[in-house]
Amino acid sequence: MLRSYQFKNKTKSVTRTIRIDEDIDFQLEKLAHEQRVSVNYFANQALRKFVEWDVFADRLGFVTLPxxxxxxxxxxxxxxxxxxxxxxxxxxxxxxxxxxxxxxxxxxxxxxxxxxxxxxxxxxxxxxxxxxxxxxxxxxxxxxxxxxxxxxxxxxxxxxxxxxxxxxxxxxxxxxxxxxxxGPNEFRITMPAPVSPLVTQR
Missing domain, CATH: 3.90.1520.10 (H-NOX domain)
Known part of the structure; x- marks a missing residue:
């Protein structure tokens, strides 16, 4: 039987209050409206990328290349x-x-x-x-x-x-x-979920 590995996308959520700059809030609202998702979705994706990728990429000296x-x-x-x-x-x-x-x-x-x-x-x-x-x-x-x-x-x-x-x-x-x-490779990678077409509340 296949095991399904999740990139911690299904972990339990918690509520945390943070302060963000006004211009960032404006851009989040704008992007959320354009792509029909919640501001919380974008904020969570940005934080996930930081902890799963940016920290390690910086330590290893990765650079962004066109x-x-x-x-x-x-x-x-x-x-x-x-x-x-x-x-x-x-x-x-x-x-x-x-x-x-x-x-x-x-x-x-x-x-x-x-x-x-x-x-x-x-x-x-x-x-x-x-x-x-x-x-x-x-x-x-x-x-x-x-x-x-x-x-x-x-x-x-x-x-x-x-x-x-x-x-x-x-x-x-x-x-x-x-x-x-x-070989008997019993694991499965879960690909990124597509952006929901539905508007959700902030």
């Missing part, structure tokens, strides 16, 4: 350089991030880290994931071209295969990398 610049930089590398850089990232920075976030490096935390680096916070790629208890499939869609696929494929290989000693089949195309992990 996607066009990343695509240009990777494009200037040779195929071998792109592979070498990806492998180094998977073995070093990704491993450090996982250790910071989850206190252990294994298959489950590695896949969870890919979700954080992808659609949840890092925005480095789009992330698709399936698991039936025996075969885990991870797909990264990035749109940055073949050399970026070489970079990501080696990063995923180093992270999932070399670090956690797991059998992994890696494939790639122009804008996509996919990995299939064979």
């Amino acid at each position: 996607s066009d610049i990343f695509e240009k930089l990777v494009g200037y590398t040779t195929d071998e350089q792109a592979k070498e850089l990806g492998s180094w990232f998977g073995r070093n920075l990704a491993k450090d991030l996982i250790a910071f976030l989850f206190k252990r490096v294994d298959l489950e935390t590695s896949v969870r880290a890919l979700e954080l680096l992808g659609p949840r916070y890092g925005k480095a790629f789009r992330f698709e994931y399936t698991n039936d208890g025996h075969l885990t499939t991870v797909i990264l869609n990035h749109g940055f071209g073949r050399k970026a696929s070489l970079f990501y494929s080696e990063a995923v290989k180093a992270l999932l295969k070399d670090l956690v000693n797991t059998q992994v089949d890696i494939g790639l195309s122009e804008h996509q990398v996919f990995a299939q992990i064979v």
